Amino acid sequence: MLGLYLLLRASGLTSLGGTAKQPLLLLEDSVYQQWTKMNPTERFGTLLEAWLLRGKKEFLGDRSSFFDVIPDNLVNAVMFFVRIPEDGQSFTGRKADLLSLSYIPGWHNLGLMSLFGMITIDTFPPEPGEGWRLIKEDPPHRDRDGAAAGSAWPLPR
Numbered sequence: 001m002l003g004l005y006l007l008l009r010a011s012g013l014t015s016l017g018g019t020a021k022q023p024l025l026l027l028e029d030s031v032y033q034q035w036t037k038m039n040p041t042e043r044f045g046t047l048l049e050a051w052l053l054r055g056k057k058e059f060l061g062d063r064s065s066f067f068d069v070i071p072d073n074l075v076n077a078v079m080f081f082v083r084i085p086e087d088g089q090s091f092t093g094r095k096a097d098l099l100s101l102s103y104i105p106g107w108h109n110l111g112l113m114s115l116f117g118m119i120t121i122d123t124f125p126p127e128p129g130e131g132w133r134l135i136k137e138d139p140p141h142r143d144r145d146g147a148a149a150g151s152a153w154p155l156p157r
């Protein structure tokens with residue numbers, strides 16, 4: 001949910017309104033009107049750019065630092081890709097690995113990487129009181145030039 005919220009805020013489709021006790025997420029009508037005129041490829045690119053280049057952690061309630069000119073989503077995604085073995089990474093029974101995902105790339109970034117088709121995630125069925133129950137993540141299939149199959153994304157080897 002945080003990833004989707006980040007996209008809504010970073011894209012400019014929504015803004016915050018209401019009061020401190022009753023905050024509201026408001027649709028920005030002029031931005032939405034432009035959005036409705038875009039084709040699916042333009043929408044995909046707009047959301048991808050919003051996430052990677054404008055998705056600041058302040059939108060999620062985190063503090064920013066003086067050096068946060070560009071969000072760290074792109075850097076975290078690349079650092080994460082470098083760590084994924086070619087045959088994927090399993091998370092069954094390894095809580096330390098799951099905990100590390102909350103830092104790099106961050107749960108919201110992990111979800112967005114899956115939604116944008118950068119990785120494939122297998123999960124256990126949900127259980128009450130449990131968070132996201134990952135089994136395995138697989139990197140995109142790479143062609144011989146290192147690009148993800150079906151995309152122009154060059155991936156680290």
